[in-house]
Amino acid sequence: MTSRTLHDTPLALTMGDAAGIGPEIIVRSLAVHDAGRCVVVGSAEVMRRALTQTGLLLPVAVLDAPDDPAPPNCVPVWQPPGLADGLATLAMGQVQAAAGRAAACCIEAAARLALAGTVAGIVTAPIHKEALAASGVDFPGHTEMLQALAGAPAVRMMLANDELRVVLVTIHVALRRAIELLDFDAVLQTLRIVQASARQWGIPQPRIGVAGLNPHAGEGGLFGDEERLFIAPAIAAAVAEGIDARGPFAPDTVFMRARNAPGHPGEFDVVVAMTHDHGLIPVKYLGVEQGVNVTLGLPFVRTSPDHGTAFDIAGRGIADARSFQAALAMARRLAV
Template identity: 75%
Template sequence: MTAATTSLIAITQGDPCGIGPETIAKAVAARATGPAVVVGDVAVLRRAVRQCGLLLPVAPVQTPGDALQAPPGCIAVWQPPGLPAGLADLPMGQVQAAAGQAAAICIDAAAALALRGAVAAIVTAPIHKEALSAAGVHFPGHTEMLQAAAGGAPVRMMLANDELRVVLVTIHVSLRRAIDMLDFDAVLSTLRIAHRSAAAWGQAAPRIAVAGLNPHAGEGGLFGDEEVRFIAPAVAAARAEGIDARGPFAPDTVFMRARHAPDHPGEFDLVVAMTHDHGLIPVKYLGVEQGVNVTLGLPFVRTSPDHGTAFDIAGSGRADAASLVAAVRMARRLAAA
């Protein structure tokens, strides 16, 4: 992935019944996005502006590149073909098939823009997985959709904030299935992707800690043998390739050791975790508002905020845009690398 030749980024609106459009409106009002085109529905963004009590122009653009001519503080919206009608009339905070269909169309359109170099990066507002399913979309989330759009290359999910970066071996599957999916190749592939991707944020030789799967990282096979059978061998194979990987370490302590804080320089630059919740709970505990989801391995930069659609507050104007702003900031930094 080479440095972008445009300053324009694409921001997908997310589920129109969730808080995504409101966070976009607040981020633009705060002049926190830089040159950006929102891939979404004009009426949905205008509704979000009203919900947030803002005085903010929403301008439809004929092509994504026209957004570069929009003045600061204006939401430039490119409406991709095929969006369902009446999205702004859908009730807030509810699963709607039309909302899932719209979210999927916007994701695919933004990925197409990134693949042809029309935007420097894409930032995706939250979608609702039930709405996707109701719309007949057979991908469980953004990561899998973008992987398919990019031709199926191996990708991994990373959740990061200023204190901790975690890369996952498995993501949106049941815990039972996730354990079945783990093997030597999956762990080694994750280590390779994490090592290669770290150069984009200035770490050509990242120190990677590998969290075990079982309590105490298996305690030599007493509490499970996955560490002995394939996690430790994958770490050894990665080290033989010049990757500074270490472990497996007990998952209940390794995240504390990797955390970077003013009074606690971390021992590691990132942690590889075997399953979704093993890895994401520590990052989210440190503060959802600053967390950023990054998809590693794509031929373009994609980030997203570290929260969901928040149906319980959608439409109230109370959504916090901090995580979206952090995602935009991260996207711009990675796109410039």
């Protein structure tokens, strides 16, 4: 890697699914951010197509190495070994194995760069889980794939905006399976990961509100006993370790209590939710355009926008890039 400070080390922006809006929101973001501190890990031809779709006049600069200095006012692209040709001919807005295979190639390459310290962190554009599966990749999404590539013992997904931060105990599995995966160790491990990760956000002792699994947090066992059996004991164990965790609280009200809005300071810095939709619906309701997904527990920074590939509008040049821009800004803050 060339000699530079961490502040100058580029962020790797993975291309995402070539048939989705990922390339478009990347070029829109680079039109307003300093491209010299970013490098797109992906296909130059796909990025040129995205520039045409958006009407932006930025040139594409193909870099020989991912940490080569990039010219100003451009879209710097490093094409990883093994990335297929002809990706710009893929039909927009459709599930295609070739797009899933290319997305996986870029994710793997970016992870290796981050592990080597060549890039300061990763911002991932959206992938399509069906395309990933069609390509033969045995991971349901970014989080699981990055955990395996990094060899991280445990990771957690956090979705955050200016008003609310939510960390999930379980993520991309069927709801029935998610409930089966919940236990004392999973909850306690999540609380430990939140405590350790919060130092990166400048919160050395985060106030953590824990949402229950059942209506009214079980209502003393009337509506389920998971809270009594392992959620409350995990919270007690975390408190004994010096973690400021509280609950379990009714999941239909804890997010309102945690929301940090004008005239309404939140009671908690983070909410831990047991399942994917329990936790993400409240954050997304506040506005996907500012939401950022952060993977906690990795040995490098990884953020992504709070939305998917938007196949229904892909290629039309109308995608909103604000969530990706927020992810880019957060990655830069966390990487410093």
